[in-house]
Amino acid sequence: MPTPRKTGYASINGLQLYYEIHGAGEPLVLLHGGLGSTDTFGPNLPALAAGRQVVAADLQAHGRTGDIDRALTYEAMGDDIAALIGHLGLGRADVMGFSLGAGVAIRTAIQQPEVVRKLVIVSTPCKRDGWYPEIRAAMSQMTSASAEMMKPSPVYKNYVRVSPRPDDWPMLLGKIGDMLRREYDWSDEIARITAPMMLVFADSDSIPVAHIAEFYGLLGGSRLDAGWDGSGMPPNRLAVLPGLTHYNIVVAPALAATVIPFLDAPVPSPAK
Numbered sequence: 001m002p003t004p005r006k007t008g009y010a011s012i013n014g015l016q017l018y019y020e021i022h023g024a025g026e027p028l029v030l031l032h033g034g035l036g037s038t039d040t041f042g043p044n045l046p047a048l049a050a051g052r053q054v055v056a057a058d059l060q061a062h063g064r065t066g067d068i069d070r071a072l073t074y075e076a077m078g079d080d081i082a083a084l085i086g087h088l089g090l091g092r093a094d095v096m097g098f099s100l101g102a103g104v105a106i107r108t109a110i111q112q113p114e115v116v117r118k119l120v121i122v123s124t125p126c127k128r129d130g131w132y133p134e135i136r137a138a139m140s141q142m143t144s145a146s147a148e149m150m151k152p153s154p155v156y157k158n159y160v161r162v163s164p165r166p167d168d169w170p171m172l173l174g175k176i177g178d179m180l181r182r183e184y185d186w187s188d189e190i191a192r193i194t195a196p197m198m199l200v201f202a203d204s205d206s207i208p209v210a211h212i213a214e215f216y217g218l219l220g221g222s223r224l225d226a227g228w229d230g231s232g233m234p235p236n237r238l239a240v241l242p243g244l245t246h247y248n249i250v251v252a253p254a255l256a257a258t259v260i261p262f263l264d265a266p267v268p269s270p271a272k
Helices: 044-049 074-087 100-111 133-140 154-162 166-181 187-191 209-218 253-264
Strands: 006-012 015-022 027-031 053-057 093-098 116-122 197-204 237-245
Touching: 006 074, 015 044, 015 074, 027 044, 027 074, 027 100, 044 053, 044 253, 053 074, 074 100, 093 100, 100 116, 100 187, 116 253, 133 166, 154 166, 187 209, 197 209, 197 253, 209 237, 237 253
Parallel strands: 027 053, 027 093, 093 116, 116 197, 197 237
Antiparallel strands: 006 015, 015 053
């Protein structure tokens, strides 16, 4: 990973939330997936930072951000990210998240729309039933008792390398398991998000293509032909990247190459 231009801890909502800043320009807040950290985006982080100010944050109990006496929820972490944007004086920022981080990005836009300029949602559904049944079953089995079994995994090795309290690993698995077992359906709230949004999935994701189409439909996609001049094109975008899975899309160079044109484009004027 490249050396960040700046690192720090923001004292927000009872957390010491770790962040690092790469590059300069229009701000983009980058949010990792479950059990991950800012280190998990591979070549995509420097590619994104080549043309913008990337603020990569470690979510509650992840990476270099220690845990606090608070349940792990999408809603609470969404407020954390809105508070981080305010703490850093970013005004309105683009927010891009992968998997768990994408859910946090969605909640940030729903709960604090005034701080979000554009959204990039990578490999997450709009409701819990959007995951394949076997993925939901695996989520339901995650508990603190899974901690020992997962110690040989790369995610554990990265966790103990950067965590301020490595012994909290079982607590993290217990909390994230509780969160992932909780039912949710954000369809109605997502349909009301006004920030331009791009959905990005792998063609062999943990989310079926039927749900991907349903999600995009909430954003005005797949409703009518765009017309020869593109006048019927919605402001939101969908990309399904070929030859990738939920487990490698986050490090695939195609991810940054796909989202950069969307981020660089002017924000469309509100419909009258």
